[in-house]
Amino acid sequence: MLIRKKKTISPDGSENQSLWFRLMSFSAVWTFFALMLGGYLLSLTFQETIESNFDDRLDGLLENLVGISGTTSEGEVSFYRAVVDPRFEQPYSGWYWQVSAIDMAPYRSRSLWDQSLEPNLESPAHQTRYSNITGPEDQKLRMVERDITIPGETTVFRFSIAVDRSEIEAQRDRFDSILIYSLSALGLGLIAASLLQVYLGLKPLRNIQRTLAKVRSGEVAHLPKDFPAEIQPLVDEMNALLDHNNEIVERSRTQVGNLAHALKTPLAVLMNEASLHKGALADVAGKQADTMRRQVEHYLRRARVAATTKIITSRCDVTPVLADISRAMTLLHKDKKFSLHSGENPQEFQFRGERQDLEEMVGNLIENAAKWASHKIDIACARNGDQLIIQVSDDGPGIDKAVRDSVFMRGERLDEETPGTGLGLSIVKELSELYGGEVTLLENEPHGLLARLILPAARS
Secondary structure (H helix, E strand, O other): OOOOOOEEEOOOOOEEEOHHHHHHHHHHHHHHHHHHHHHHHHHHHHHHHHHHHHHHHHHHHHHHHHHOEEEOOOOOEEEOOOOOOHHHHOOOOOEEEEEEEOOEEEEEOHHHOOOOOOOOOOOOOOOOEEEEEEOHHHOEEEEEEEEEEOOOOOOEEEEEEEEEOHHHHHHHHHHHHHHHHHHHHHHHHHHHHHHHHHHHHHHHHHHHHHHHHHHHHOOOOOOOOOOOOOOHHHHHHHHHHHHHHHHHHHHHHHHHHHHHHHHHHHHHHHHHHHHHOOOHHHHHHHHHHHHHHHHHHHHHHHHHHHHHOOOOOOOEEHHHHHHHHHHHHHHHOOOOEEEEEOOOOHHHOEEOOOHHHHHHHHHHHHHHHHHHOOOEEEEEEEEEOOEEEEEEEEOOOOOOHHHOHHHHOOOOOOOOOOOOOOOHHHHHHHHHHHOOOEEEEEEOOOOOEEEEEEEEEOOO
């Protein structure tokens, strides 16, 4: 699994780590320090244990040495038998014993050969004393010593046992090695478990993200109510926010409709009264009332579409709309042939918006093509990612490239003899831009005009 460091920028410009990174960082750091501390304590405990056991063995050897010792009539130290371990007989074996006294030559094990342990006889050792010394050939030795007075003698003898410490060091190193590998494996296992835990713990949030994308594309209207108890309150608030948003938009659309009815009636009265009277004043009043009616319809349409685009659940199928308009145009223009190409999977062509807005845009394009076509009008629909591409082409005279942009201006007409108001293409342009799309006019090969309409697509 790839661990990626994610950062977001807060409103004040500072960088905030992602929640996933924060959880994993805390888990990894805590695991590292916990294992380090645990490993140190285990290693220290094991070292103290093996040193304690080692010292107990030295005590046993010292007691054995004292137990087999005695003195001769001349006051010399003698031994009833040899020390049990044969390594005391091997030169420089690392196992040594020695009996020393002030102003006397020491009694040594054969393993010391021509060396001695050099105990500090000036410092009394009434209790058993342990120390680390350097012995023959720079061996690191662990020595135990004690002052003993043999019965019948007044001389105080220093009994010493020294054994090579490499044995306990080897055990400690082996234990530390095993401990490092074990704790490393445990640490990796804990981090893997943390990764899985964080992944599963954040999965409901990813589900919320995917469901919100479906809500935005219009596939569903609300988030489901099957999230964990800790996240369900957040989901409920989101659903309440969606309902509130739709309620506000619906209320706005109702007010827009009420305003339209309120204005249309007075305007209709003015236009009727103007038509009943003759004269310059009546003509001016009639023309101005008609202009006001068109302006009211135009801006009410813009307000309605602006409100509609805020409804994130609105969507409609494109293919039925194209088919219905093509059939209607076939009845109006019986001398023209209309061809519809909707691809192999027309179900994926869904517009993220209101059906009536799509009908108005596509209807104006097809009507304009039918008005200028000689015989044939082709209508095609395709999808490119999150975009719908609707193309309407004809075999008419086309439009010169230099004046194509001007036909989108309100009331602009290139041919005054052809019936029309000059509002159709401007309406298409305004509506498409309100939805975040665009409309362009291109040259159709070998001749004619191709109108390309790009609109946001709803997710399938």
